[in-house]
Amino acid sequence: MKLKMIKPHLNAVFIAILLTCSGAKPNGKNKKTKQVVPAIECDVRAGKINLPEFIAKCPANCRETKERVYGTSVFASISSICNAAIHSGVISNSGGKLIVRKMPGQVSYKGSFANGVRSLSLTSWRESFSVSVGKPKKGVIYPPSLDYTPSRPTTVKTAPSDSTVLPMTITPEPEPTTTMKTTAPPTTTPVTTPTTTTTTAPPTTTSAKLRVTVHKIREAGSSHPYFSSVARQSQSAQGKGPAQAFRGSSIYANRFSSRTSTGVHRPDTGTAIRRQPHVPSASAPDSEDNKPLSETSHIKETLVESREPESKPFESGFNARGQDLTTRVTEIMSQGDPNCKVDIAFLMDGSWSIGKRRFKIQKDFLVEVSQVINVGVAGPMMGVIQYGDDAVTEFSLRQFSNSKDLKPAINKIIQKGGLSNVGKALSYINKHFFSDANGNRGGAPNVAVVLVDGWPTDKVEEASRLARESGINIFFVTIEGPDENEKQNVVEANYVDKAVCRTNGFYSLPITSWFALRKAVQPLVKRVCDTDRLVCSKTCLNANDIAFVIDGSSSVGTGNFRTVLQFVANVTREFEISDTDTRVGVVQYTYEQRLEFAFGQHNNKADLLNAIKRINYWSGGTSTGAAITYAADQLFSKSKPNKRKIMIVITDGRSYDDVRAPALAVHHKGVIAYSIGIAWAAQDELEYIATDPDREHSFFVDEFDNLYKYVSKIIHNICQEFNSQPRN
Numbered sequence: 146m147k148l149k150m151i152k153p154h155l156n157a158v159f160i161a162i163l164l165t166c167s168g169a170k171p172n173g174k175n176k177k178t179k180q181v182v183p184a185i186e187c188d189v190r191a192g193k194i195n196l197p198e199f200i201a202k203c204p205a206n207c208r209e210t211k212e213r214v215y216g217t218s219v220f221a222s223i224s225s226i227c228n229a230a231i232h233s234g235v236i237s238n239s240g241g242k243l244i245v246r247k248m249p250g251q252v253s254y255k256g257s258f259a260n261g262v263r264s265l266s267l268t269s270w271r272e273s274f275s276v277s278v279g280k281p282k283k284g285v286i287y288p289p290s291l292d293y294t295p296s297r298p299t300t301v302k303t304a305p306s307d308s309t310v311l312p313m314t315i316t317p318e319p320e321p322t323t324t325m326k327t328t329a330p331p332t333t334t335p336v337t338t339p340t341t342t343t344t345t346a347p348p349t350t351t352s353a354k355l356r357v358t359v360h361k362i363r364e365a366g367s368s369h370p371y372f373s374s375v376a377r378q379s380q381s382a383q384g385k386g387p388a389q390a391f392r393g394s395s396i397y398a399n400r401f402s403s404r405t406s407t408g409v410h411r412p413d414t415g416t417a418i419r420r421q422p423h424v425p426s427a428s429a430p431d432s433e434d435n436k437p438l439s440e441t442s443h444i445k446e447t448l449v450e451s452r453e454p455e456s457k458p459f460e461s462g463f464n465a466r467g468q469d470l471t472t473r474v475t476e477i478m479s480q481g482d483p484n485c486k487v488d489i490a491f492l493m494d495g496s497w498s499i500g501k502r503r504f505k506i507q508k509d510f511l512v513e514v515s516q517v518i519n520v521g522v523a524g525p526m527m528g529v530i531q532y533g534d535d536a537v538t539e540f541s542l543r544q545f546s547n548s549k550d551l552k553p554a555i556n557k558i559i560q561k562g563g564l565s566n567v568g569k570a571l572s573y574i575n576k577h578f579f580s581d582a583n584g585n586r587g588g589a590p591n592v593a594v595v596l597v598d599g600w601p602t603d604k605v606e607e608a609s610r611l612a613r614e615s616g617i618n619i620f621f622v623t624i625e626g627p628d629e630n631e632k633q634n635v636v637e638a639n640y641v642d643k644a645v646c647r648t649n650g651f652y653s654l655p656i657t658s659w660f661a662l663r664k665a666v667q668p669l670v671k672r673v674c675d676t677d678r679l680v681c682s683k684t685c686l687n688a689n690d691i692a693f694v695i696d697g698s699s700s701v702g703t704g705n706f707r708t709v710l711q712f713v714a715n716v717t718r719e720f721e722i723s724d725t726d727t728r729v730g731v732v733q734y735t736y737e738q739r740l741e742f743a744f745g746q747h748n749n750k751a752d753l754l755n756a757i758k759r760i761n762y763w764s765g766g767t768s769t770g771a772a773i774t775y776a777a778d779q780l781f782s783k784s785k786p787n788k789r790k791i792m793i794v795i796t797d798g799r800s801y802d803d804v805r806a807p808a809l810a811v812h813h814k815g816v817i818a819y820s821i822g823i824a825w826a827a828q829d830e831l832e833y834i835a836t837d838p839d840r841e842h843s844f845f846v847d848e849f850d851n852l853y854k855y856v857s858k859i860i861h862n863i864c865q866e867f868n869s870q871p872r873n
Contacts, residue, residue: 180281181289182242188212191274192222193294196305200287201281203227205240214264216254220268220542220823222247222538230276232262238829244287245753247272254588261837262586268546285825391846403577481521481547485674488526488542488585489518490574495531496565499598503659504560507596510662514552517743518670522546525674526584532570533563543584566602571644575615590682593671594620595644598659601629604637609644613686614788618681620673622665624656657742680721689720689842689863690788692780694772696796697733697763700825702823703847706762712852714757716793719860722750729753730780730790735765736773736801740779769800769830772808773818780861781816790816791863794834797849808834818842819859820870823849 182200187207203226212225221227230236230243238261251273257265281287357856491514493507511529518525526546529539539558545551560850574593577584593612600623609619609640622639627634639645651672654665670679682686697706713731721726724745741760747753777794784790792811811818820834823846835842842864844855 147360148477154734157241158296162640163217165856167317183289183291184823185291187225187227189226190223191220191226191245192272193303194245195294196288198245198280198287199291199329200242200244201226201291202242203230203236203240204277206238207231207240208238208261215267215270216255216261216273217259217264218258219248219251219254219273219275220264221250221254221267222272222274222590223267223270224264224274226274226276228262229264231272232259232264233276234260235276235278242288243589244277244279244281245274246277247274249273257581258587265522265586266543268519278368278778282745288802321766322378329796338557346643352863371752375715378428391429406679417770437564445835468664481524481526482519482674483523484524485518485676486586486589487592487673487676487679488589488592489528489578489592489673490542490578491529492528492536492567492570492574492593493529493531493539495533495561495563495598496598496602497533497562499560501560504597506659506662508555510666511555512552513663513666514670516548516556517666518548518674520545520548520551526586526589527551528578528583529558530570530574530578531558531561532566532567532573533561534566535563536559536570536573538565538583541578541583542586559850564602565597565599566603567597567640568603568605568608569610570595571619573604575608575617579617590676591615591617592620592679592682593617593713594622594669594673596624598621598624600635601640602636603641606643607636613646613681614785616682616688618652618673618679620654620669621645622651622654622656622669624659624662626655646679651678689791690781690784691717691727691793692744692770693729693731693792694776694792694794695731695733695760696735696767697797698767699736699764699799699857700798701762701764702769703762705797705823708849708852710757710760712795712856714754715853715856716859717753717757719856723751724748731757731760731774732776733760733763733780734768734775735763735813736768739763740771740775744780744783767796767798768793768802769796769798769834770802770807771806773804773811777811777814777816790814792816792818793821793859795820795821796826796830797821797823798825800830803834804830812836815847817863820844821846821852821855823847 180200182202185201185203187204187210189201196423207225207227208231210228212228214224215221216224216226218230218233226243226245226584227236227240230241232239235241235243250271252263253268254270254273256264258264258340327450336816381850450633485720491511493511495504501509515527518527520527528535528542528544531539540554545554569588569591577583579591582588585591610621623641632638641653642648653831654669656662656665676682685825695713696719697707701709717729720729722729728744729747730744747756773792780789781792808818816836817834818834820831820843822828822844824832826845828845831843841858846852846855
């Protein structure tokens with residue numbers, strides 16, 4: 146009886162124990178592990194992380210950093226991870242998680258423009274990667290921290306006279322673009338031998354001048370694969386002079402200056418001309434055109450001068466084999482001068498009037514320019530078009546990525562003959578040459594240098610205007626132009642002034658004789674590399690149709706309306722105003738709309754500013770949607786094809802009508818819309834009006850008196866957007 150009573154109690158205890166055990170989670174094995182996502186900065190490159198696959202989180206606003214990206218879909222490992230992800234559409238400019246997968250290098254990477262990021266082309270790179278949305282597969286756990294490649298120290302062996310080998314450690318300078326914490330920082334252990342004393346050489350073992358120089362190289366092109374990985378070095382003299390050390394890079398006029406005076410027969414005149422030995426440019430020695438061509442040219446000279454006579458060659462931390470300074474500098478310079486990042490088309494005259502001998506001189510001139518300008522993917526890129534009756538591309542921007550390869554390509558060009566149809570040639574480059582397919586980089590200014598023997602045989606004004614409005618900076622090098630008796634034969638009088646971007650002498654180089662053409666090399670290179678003065682490629686100065694759509698409702702008030710007009714005038718003042726540069730139109734609206742003045746109605750800055758000042762305040766309701774539609778019909782329907790269409794809407798309150806449909810309609814027509822809301826403006830409407838609120842196309846101002854603070858922001862945004870815009 147007792148056994149029967151105990152048995153149910155035992156069963157209950159057993160069941161309770163069983164339930165307790167089944168519900169337990171020993172050691173947390175059943176607890177779901179949370180994925181730790183390490184954060185990275187915008188400038189982190191995939192090649193700096195020693196993991197085949199990893200997850201990471203990018204911060205916001207990486208697109209504004211302009212960190213370099215190479216390739217499309219598959220990127221070179223030298224690329225910024227975050228900007229590659231934005232380019233691929235994996236994340237937005239607001240940041241986010243992504244997964245990176247490494248893969249072998251490719252022989253070429255094609256650049257493209259996507260999601261506000263322009264990627265560049267690259268011939269080859271040792272490692273690639275792809276990016277995908279940061280959602281790990283089920284059961285996959287990625288490393289919670291990232292293993293960064295450390296900056297390795299370089300061990301240098303020097304041999305004293307007694308042949309005793311002393312180890313010496315030189316610590317390279319840190320990478321300028323990435324300052325991330327590494328999981329395994331490098332350590333340097335002093336090495337000792339029974340007969341020697343270990344010495345650790347501080348950074349001062351390399352000359353201070355050389356350290357400063359390499360730092361300049363890094364600053365000049367730190368985003369490029371070669372520029373960012375140069376260690377500080379010295380070079381053994383071993384009887385070599387500066388000229389021997391840099392024999393691979395041609396210096397201006399070395400061909401012409403090495404020749405003695407010889408008799409040259411000019412075939413079309415029968416006159417024997419004495420070619421004089423090379424002399425410097427006719428400009429004064431300290432003139433602007435005769436100053437050093439670029440910071441990189443100075444760097445190259447400084448690297449030669451800073452060699453230490455008694456030092457020995459040593460291995461660098463750049464790669465396992467090591468390279469001497471001459472080879473390293475050659476590599477650096479082969480990437481091009483980053484201070485001269487322009488896309489240049491040379492239009493060479495191939496007409497019969499030029500003759501074979503002068504055609505050869507023209508080719509020699511282009512060879513000299515190509516060597517001095519230091520062509521490379523991080524600097525200038527160069528193409529050549531030959532024109533006669535028609536124009537033909539001899540080679541495009543993308544065909545040659547260094548000066549060395551350009552020389553034989555130019556020498557192989559054969560004269561095509563025909564007339565000197567410069568106008569046709571300018572139309573050709575505007576329509577066909579500066580395209581993504583031909584290597585146009587978008588962010589680099591477009592430059593066309595036209596060489597003309599005598600004068601053109603067709604008109605150039607209209608073709609030049611269209612080219613300028615497309616952002617092409619036109620330079621003319623005219624050789625042996627018409628004299629007073631010959632000017633009657635010129636098809637179009639003052640054709641140079643009608644063609645160039647500005648008639649201030651900067652864009653034209655008249656040369657008296659073909660045999661003086663060599664004197665134009667340095668002045669021309671200096672000018673085309675002066676990107677601050679290449680006005681045709683800057684949207685801040687030209688090629689825009691800008692419409693201001695101004696709220697004139699009762700809530701604004703007379704005083705505040707005058708403040709708005711002052712803002713409009715301040716923005717307008719920053720642009721070059723003319724029919725071929727920027728044109729401005731203004732619409733004022735309430736319930737109704739009024740065209741204050743149209744595009745092209747005031748074609749100089751003084752008249753335009755006076756017209757803005759004379760606008761009278763209207764007063765009434767607020768129908769912003771109808772005003773946008775009105776501006777599209779009255780202004781943008783009459784916009785020129787090559788003009789960028791920009792609309793700036795300024796309002797102080799919520800609209801009585803819908804703004805979404807009208808705004809979407811103008812966006813589809815290619816209008817770039819900015820919205821500026823003041824005081825009681827509705828934030829949601831401002832974002833609907835703006836083409837891209839994430840790129841600061843929408844601004845909210847707390848009161849009218851603070852409008853002036855946004856002038857520079859508007860100008861900066863318009864210019865930055867133009868520089869990153871692809872051109873088809």
